[in-house]
Amino acid sequence: MPAPSSPTSFADWLGGDAVPLTHLDPEAPLDDLEPLRGIVGDARVVAVGENSHFITEFSLMRQRILRFLAERCGFTVLAFEYGFSEGFPLDDWAQGKGTDDDLSALLAEAIPVGVEEPLRWMRRHNATAEAPVRFAGIDIPAAGGSLLPALTPVAAYLRQVDPEMLPVIQEAMRIAGSFAGASAAAAAPAWTRLAAAEQDALSALLMRVLIRFRAVAPLYLSRGDQHSYDVALRRVEAACHADYGFRAMAGLYAGSGLTADTSARDVYMAGSVRWHLEHFGPGTRIVLAAHNAHIQKTPVSFNGQLTGLPMGQHLHDAMGDDYVALALTSVTGHTADMRPDENARFGFAVDATALRPPEPGSVEAAFAEAGLGLSIADLSRFRTRDSGDHGPGRVRIQSAYVETPVLDAFDAVISTPTSTVADYLR
Numbered sequence: 001m002p003a004p005s006s007p008t009s010f011a012d013w014l015g016g017d018a019v020p021l022t023h024l025d026p027e028a029p030l031d032d033l034e035p036l037r038g039i040v041g042d043a044r045v046v047a048v049g050e051n052s053h054f055i056t057e058f059s060l061m062r063q064r065i066l067r068f069l070a071e072r073c074g075f076t077v078l079a080f081e082y083g084f085s086e087g088f089p090l091d092d093w094a095q096g097k098g099t100d101d102d103l104s105a106l107l108a109e110a111i112p113v114g115v116e117e118p119l120r121w122m123r124r125h126n127a128t129a130e131a132p133v134r135f136a137g138i139d140i141p142a143a144g145g146s147l148l149p150a151l152t153p154v155a156a157y158l159r160q161v162d163p164e165m166l167p168v169i170q171e172a173m174r175i176a177g178s179f180a181g182a183s184a185a186a187a188a189p190a191w192t193r194l195a196a197a198e199q200d201a202l203s204a205l206l207m208r209v210l211i212r213f214r215a216v217a218p219l220y221l222s223r224g225d226q227h228s229y230d231v232a233l234r235r236v237e238a239a240c241h242a243d244y245g246f247r248a249m250a251g252l253y254a255g256s257g258l259t260a261d262t263s264a265r266d267v268y269m270a271g272s273v274r275w276h277l278e279h280f281g282p283g284t285r286i287v288l289a290a291h292n293a294h295i296q297k298t299p300v301s302f303n304g305q306l307t308g309l310p311m312g313q314h315l316h317d318a319m320g321d322d323y324v325a326l327a328l329t330s331v332t333g334h335t336a337d338m339r340p341d342e343n344a345r346f347g348f349a350v351d352a353t354a355l356r357p358p359e360p361g362s363v364e365a366a367f368a369e370a371g372l373g374l375s376i377a378d379l380s381r382f383r384t385r386d387s388g389d390h391g392p393g394r395v396r397i398q399s400a401y402v403e404t405p406v407l408d409a410f411d412a413v414i415s416t417p418t419s420t421v422a423d424y425l426r
Contacts, residue, residue, distance in 0.1 A: 087137020144184030186347025270314035333418035
């Protein structure tokens with residue numbers, strides 16, 4: 001009997017089916033990315049991940065994918081792992097408001113997660129494009145570092161439609177300002193040092209604002225417009241989710257946290273993506289840039305423990321095939337491990353950690369075994385095979401691994417031969 005003509009292992013399949021990519025230059029031709037067209041299909045949201053923030057190769061590849069999806073596939077919005085509230089002035093800038101130099105000031109307080117170059121490309125593109133590309137933030141404010149970027153514009157809105165509530169929002173802002181930082185890594189330890197009465201008061205104040213927003217919506221709408229109300233309500237919800245996150249993180253570090261309790265941020269981000277789909281109107285298609293651990297369609301587990309239900313899982317459950325997740329990872333090089341450090345600018349230091357050889361059973365080990373360079377693998381092509389191989393069971397997150405069925409978590413994987421921590425963080 002002749003031997004089977006089709007390979008049986010995932011690594012064997014990968015070696016024959018993954019498509020090589022030509023380069024990482026964001027300004028160069030995009031023809032090598034044409035395989036993405038079949039992977040993306042008619043999806044309304046395509047998430048492009050990275051196994052670590054602050055990696056040069058991942059940033060360059062995401063810029064190329066944004067260009068390809070906008071220029072050749074008709075995508076209209078770049079949504080980023082960036083504060084929902086803070087995203088609006090960035091969209092204004094991308095549409096041509098102000099001067100080219102204004103972007104540095106707009107991003108001065110933000111963690112440099114790779115949003116600057118995509119925005120600069122958008123501004124150049126939009127200057128001549130018939131259909132401009134919009135920018136959208138989806139995250140809780142300041143990556144969980146401060147409630148003020150959300151609450152400050154809410155106070156301005158209430159001054160117009162409900163001045164009786166100003167003392168409530170101002171008291172919430174007073175407490176929030178007492179522990180605000182540039183990220184959750186800075187703010188969470190400061191929050192734990194608040195008196196329990198202050199912690200509880202902040203949560204109660206925020207909940208009072210949220211419930212009043214919903215209860216008297218007709219009153220607010222009679223004094224303003226629908227869009228302003230919708231944005232303000234989403235900002236209040238961001239503050240509530242961020243506040244919940246402080247309690248969840250405190251429980252996690254104390255060893256008393258509830259299962260998957262840190263998922264509040266991810267469900268907010270998923271809701272923000274759907275909010276933008278609705279508010280940008282019919283025909284909206286979103287390129288969503290976020291960490292692999294946020295975009296995956298399966299739960300996040302470490303060492304056999306369920307730790308989070310990611311944004312991608314919520315979007316997949318709500319949207320089905322209209323949501324596509326592309327993971328970015330690397331086989332060798334260095335990764336950016338974030339170490340808590342309250343004295344550092346953003347509440348953490350970044351260590352350029354040399355990657356060890358990929359662990360057996362990881363998607364990175366399969367790419368290494370297949371001897372692949374820069375390449376993309378359409379996982380749906382392997383899922384249709386009756387090979388008896390269920391594929392990799394883990395994927396890198398910085399220098400560690402998330403345990404997950406990779407074939408279920410992502411629709412495609414792009415692997416770079418190496419990864420390099422960005423120069424500005426060294």
